[in-house]
Amino acid sequence: FNFRGVGRSEGEHDNGRGELDDMLAVVAAQAPQGPLCLAGFSFGAFVTSHAVARLAASRELQRIVLVGTAASRFEVAPLAGELHARTLVLHGEQDDTVPLAAVLDWARPQSLPVLVVPGGGHFFHGQLPLLKDIVLRHLRP
Template identity: 30%
Template sequence: MPDVIIPGPAGRLEGKYSPSKTPGAPVALILHAHPRGGGHMDTPVSTMMYDEFKERGFSVLRFNFRGVGRSQGTYDQGLGELSDAATALDWAQAHNPNASYCWVAGHSFGAWIAMQLLMRRPEIAGFISVSPPTNMYDFSFLAPCPASGLIAHGESDAIVPHDEMERAMSKVRTQKGIIMTHDIIKGAGHLFTDHLEPLEASVKTYLDKRLPEVDVERAEMANTGKR
């Protein structure tokens, strides 16, 4: 798990990167929770998602948004952080030019950034969105959502109540054939303290089901000449 420094739009971005040993392996980008709420790339949720993609043969990158850890710059209300995420994905793709597809995964603020990136990058085939802060940010940009993914939320989340998340996400339109899977983790709060294992089980179950389907979809697209 080598440390990496990525040239970012506001200076260097500190990251950790695990390259796959398989040629053409997919890429995954992990985005952490709010920089001003203690979020950083080594929190338990971010590390868990990183490890899950790594175990499935992805080339995986997680990094600190601007102003966090050794990343340069200052917090920029999400605008700069979206640029950071796009730059980090560009870096990962440059190191994996034959990657078959990409996934994004984010926790809280990182989930909001991940979903915005999803709308801008058609090569992203799926997402993991943990505790999306639907009561703090507008998610109406998902119009329509272009890829299937998992939304995992804590039943006892006091920061973003799960019924508020369900209400907001139920209004999101999706493209034909796209499914947004919801999983409410019993007893869990926003940070999944003492509930990381059931969250991990949810992510494992979803990836083990979804990834074979993505492989089939990508093969069919290649056979028909679509991208």
């Protein structure tokens, strides 16, 4: 889904507060119970990190995927240690929108691994098949 104010979605950007509410509402409506996989790209990864923090106590989070995490622009929530093995943090080496160093600075205190795509930019131009393959491998049980 698109967050408020993106694409054909109604509403206005809310710096993550309203977008978190939107994500939690989608989860409640589309997957109210059972195991859950959450994923986000860039700003969406920031929002997803906060959704994970909210849902971790009440839901079985099977897999988490954070791509191009906007760690230099927003306060990304830390992930509980027990979720690390189920989490894929993927970032482009040459990301000029969110520097790799910012993501490493966020991940380092958590000892959370980051998978770096050599030569990858923020939008992974020319590398989307690779990105798809990496994410699908992570999602397989």
